Structures are given as structure tokens and as C-alpha cells.
Amino acid sequence: AQKVTQAQTEISVVEKEDVTLDCVYETRDTTYYLFWYKQPPSGELVFLIRRNSFDEQNEISGRYSWNFQKSTSSFNFTITASQVVDSAVYFCALSGPIQGAQKLVFGQGTRLTINP
Amino acid sequence: EPEVTQTPSHQVTQMGQEVILRCVPISNHLYFYWYRQILGQKVEFLVSFYNNEISEKSEIFDDQFSVERPDGSNFTLKIRSTKLEDSAMYFCASRAGGWEQYFGPGTRLTVT
Numbered sequence: 001a002q003k004v005t006q007a008q009t010e011i012s013v014v015e016k017e018d019v020t021l022d023c024v025y026e027t028r029d030t031t032y033y034l035f036w037y038k039q040p041p042s043g044e045l046v047f048l049i050r051r052n053s054f055d056e057q058n059e060i061s062g063r064y065s066w067n068f069q070k071s072t073s074s075f076n077f078t079i080t081a082s083q084v085v086d087s088a089v090y091f092c093a094l095s096g097p098i099q100g101a102q103k104l105v106f107g108q109g110t111r112l113t114i115n116p
Numbered sequence: 117e118p119e120v121t122q123t124p125s126h127q128v129t130q131m132g133q134e135v136i137l138r139c140v141p142i143s144n145h146l147y148f149y150w151y152r153q154i155l156g157q158k159v160e161f162l163v164s165f166y167n168n169e170i171s172e173k174s175e176i177f178d179d180q181f182s183v184e185r186p187d188g189s190n191f192t193l194k195i196r197s198t199k200l201e202d203s204a205m206y207f208c209a210s211r212a213g214g215w216e217q218y219f220g221p222g223t224r225l226t227v228t
Contacts, residue, residue, distance in 0.1 A: 033215055043205060045159070045219040091159060095215075101164040101172035103149065104209075104217060108158045 002027045004094050004107035012113040013082055021077040021110045023092030029053075034068065034075045035093040035104065045091070051075060082114045118142045120220035122208050128226045129198055137193045137223045139208030148191045149209040149217060150183065152176070159207065165191065198227045 003026040013019050025034065036048040049059065051068050059066045063080045079086055089111045093104040121140045129135050141148050150162040163173040165183055182194045191210070195202055205224050209217040 037219075043224075044221045045207060047216060047219075050215055093159075101166070102147070102211070102215070102217075103161040103164055103172055103174075104151070104159075105161065106159040 002029075002032075002094050002096065002105045004092050004105055006090075006092055006107035006110050008110045009108070010111045010113070012115060014115050015084055016081050018078060018080050019082050019112065019114075021079075021090050021092075021112065023075045023077065023107060025073050025075065025092070025094045027094060027096070029096045031097045033095045033102075035095070036066065036075075036077050037091045037093060037106075039089040039091065039109070041088070048077075048090075079112075082112075084114045084116055087112060087114045120208055120210055120218050122206075122220035122223050124223060125221065126224045126226070128228065131200060131227055132197050135195050135198055135225065137195075137206050137208075137225070139191045139193070139210075139220055140189055141191055141208065141210030142212075142218055143189070145210035145212050145218075147171075147211045147217075148183075148185065149211075150193045151207045151209065151219075152204040153207065153222075154201075154204045162193070162206075195225075198225075200227050203227045 005024045032053045034051045038046040056068050065078045067076045089109045091109045092107040095102045095104050123138045148165040151159050153159045161174050163177045164171045180196045184192050205222045207222045208220040211217045
């Protein structure tokens with residue numbers, strides 16, 4: 001069975017601080033995909049990034065970076081120089097091989113509050 | 117840019133009533149999904165739909181739920197007899213053959 005754990009329920013930091021959101025996953029699939037979604041107060045789900053299980057390169061996109069470590073089954077998300085607009089709930093998600101139904105299994109989410 | 121749309125944005129219904137939540141997926145997409153999110157909780161998979169049939173469903177998706185793609189553009193979720201615990205945000209998603217699921221803005225269902 002697939003499972004995603006986001007142990008941090010809530011994080012609160014002051015603007016401009018760096019913050020890392022943790023994500024640990026479990027799966028028996030040898031090919032799988034990992035995702036991060038942002039859910040702002042307005043409620044929609046905003047796609048941030050996808051990672052394949054066979055691509056362990058870290059990725060940076062502006063102030064966002066992702067650290068995928070297969071050895072520890074983790075896919076952590078770091079926001080550098082956080083801003084108030086980063087305040088949201090962030091979900092890590094996992095899906096199986098693309099040939100299947102490819103349902104997304106979400107973690108519990110981490111509520112991130114950036115204080116001015 | 118094409119997007120998934122959902123109507124209504126908010127639905128209030130009485131316990132025991134039937135509701136139909138509507139979604140218009142992106143036009144060339146082949147796979148369709150419903151997820152729900154009870155307030156303050158995680159997003160949970162309900163059902164996936166491909167080639168006019170259900171490809172996978174979760175334990176939540178019991179006999180009270182059904183999905184349909186009646187006309188090649190809409191994708192609906194019907195709850196036959198709503199319960200208080202069905203109150204949640206319901207998200208529709210669609211994808212082409214690739215990996216990314218595009219989510220709609222959600223329908224907030226309130227059962228009173």
C-alpha cells in the first residue's frame with residue numbers, strides 16, 4: 001500500500017527565513033511519482049512539482065527547491081527567503097506507474113504560516 | 117490555458133437528499149478523478165474513470181456514490197442519499213496520457 005507522511009502539521013516562521021517541509025513516503029512500486037501541491041486559503045490545489053522515482057536530481061525553481069532521496073524515501077521541500085504569500089497548506093503526494101489509474105495518495109499536509 | 121471547471125462552487129443540501137456535482141475536464145484528457153477533502157484534513161482519492169468505466173475506487177466510494185460521463189464533456193459525481201459526513205470539498209481532476217493531474221477549483225458540499 002502507498003502512504004505519505006508529513007510529520008509537521010504546522011510551521012510558523014518569520015518572513016525571509018528558510019523553511020523545509022518534510023515528506024516521507026512508502027510504496028512497493030519500483031516506478032512511482034512524487035508531487036508537491038500548494039493549497040492557498042482560497043482552497044484550490046496548485047501543482048508545484050513532480051519527480052520520477054528514477055530521477056534523484058535535486059531541483060531548484062526560484063526560491064523553491066526539492067531534495068529527493070530514495071535511500072530514505074524522502075522528498076523534502078525548501079522555501080528560501082520565505083514570503084507572506086507562501087502561507088498555505090502544502091501537500092506531498094505519491095502515485096504509482098503511469099500505466100495504472102495513477103491515483104494520488106496525499107499526505108496530511110503542512111500548514112505553513114509566514115509572519116511579516 | 118485550458119482548465120478544469122466545477123459547478124456549483126458551493127452546494128448546500130439536506131441529509132438524505134441526492135446531489136450531483138459537475139465537472140468539465142480539459143477537453144483532450146482521457147483520465148478523470150474525484151477526490152474529497154474534509155475540512156482541515158488531507159485530500160483523499162475517491163474514484164478514477166477511464167474509457168467510460170471506473171478504473172479504481174477507494175473504500176470511501178461505496179454504493180451511495182456513482183460517476184458518469186454522460187455527454188463526452190461533463191464528468192459527474194452523484195451522491196444518492198447524503199449524510200452529514202459527506203460534507204467536504206470535492207475536487208475533480210483530469211489528465212491526458214502523461215503524469216500531471218489538473219485539478220478543478222472544487223465544490224464545497226455542506227450537508228445539514
